[in-house]
Amino acid sequence: MTEIARGLEGVNVTTTKLCRIDGQKGELVYAGYNIYDLAENSTFEEVAFLLWNQRLPNAAELAELTGKLHAERELDDLVDRVLHEIWNDVRPMRTLEVAVELLGAQDRKSSDLSNAQLKQTAARLTAKMATVIAAYHRLRSGHEPVAPRDDLTHAANFLYMLTGEEPTDLAKRVFDVALILHAEHEMNASTFSAMVTASTLSDMYSATASAIGTLKGPLHGGANEAVYKTLEAIKTEDNVKPYVDDLVARGERVMGIGHRIYKTTDPRAVILEQLGHEVAKTSPDRWYFDLSLKLRDYLAEKLEGKPLYPNVDFFSASVYRMLGIPSDLYTPIFALARITGWTAHLLEQYADNRLVRPNAVYEGAENKKYVPVDRR
Secondary structure: OOOOHHHHOOOOOOOOOEEEEEEEOOEEEEEEHHHHHHHHHHHHHHHHHHHHHHOOOHHHHHHHHHHOOOOHHOOOOHHHHHHHHOOOOOOOHHHHHHHHHHHHHHHHOOOOOHHHHHHHHHHHHHHHHHHHHHHHHHHHHHOOOOOOOOOOOHHHHHHHHHHOOOOHHHHHHHHHHHHHHHOOOOOOOHHHHHHHHOOOOOOOHHHHHHHHHHHOOOOOOOOOHHHHHOOOOOOOOHHHHHHHHHHHHOOOOOOEEEOOOEEEEEEEHHHHHHHHHHOOOOOOOOHHHHHHHHHHHHHHOOOOOOOOOOOOOHHHEEEEEEHOOOHHHHHHHHHHHEEEEHHHOOOHHOOOOOOOOOOOOOOOOOOOOOOOHOOO
């Protein structure tokens, strides 16, 4: 009997120099650098360069990339007009998907798949996706979009455009680290869908739109918003036990707990939990974080002998809430970070392309005879 790899689990589809994950040890490495080292010392801009070039930049290269990101932050007139038209009718991830396609429609060099042009497109998408998300939120909140500032980092500028106020130093750093943690994660579902699209030699914008559509699902990027909804449903620490007991009795899972790859704690969750403790010291919304801790601890007690560990989505929900970010923007922010990983994988795909065309095993009927419609 032909072996079927459901969900392609355990199937190696390519080689990469971008990311290594050891799910047994809880290791995550970007182009040779451990995620703990990057989270402690690096910036999102440096990590973007690392993923696009497989090395960290020197000072001049970092300044050049930062300048490119600054130059691409403003929205084109068409995208701005469309956002003003659709904000009331379209959800955030769909808005981002539409905006990316519009950016591609206006780029006359979108079909240029040279490495230099692809890197320019990657920087353009990284810069503009942040502005799109912030502008969308401002419009639906009854305000005009806030123009980007060139004196702020990518992370700080996003928070500024979102709220109209310059974030605190702590908020800047926490959000910058959150973007680093979400920037890349090897061959996940959205990265694979982007590669499938690119393998046809479609352009980087279409491949990115494919990735956004994939990330939108609650089993992938949408899990962080689902965690927030779980916390909202529990409401108080007294409700943790009955909520979890009922969930387990129904055979349902707690979103944000467990991971397809990690068989121990996701290292990104470890870092976010540490940051959460810092933010909680001054946040009026710290109860979301405290409730997350209680939920994690009781679930471990409930499922003793069957350890399920938090993944990156589990603590990102409460950390983002404490930063004042609405829950339905959690997944778009995931995309805002992961665009660097998506485009890095696309650079590899275009450089050594082969059309992705797997097989399927047929199990349907055979030898049926056609019957004209008037005799059926």
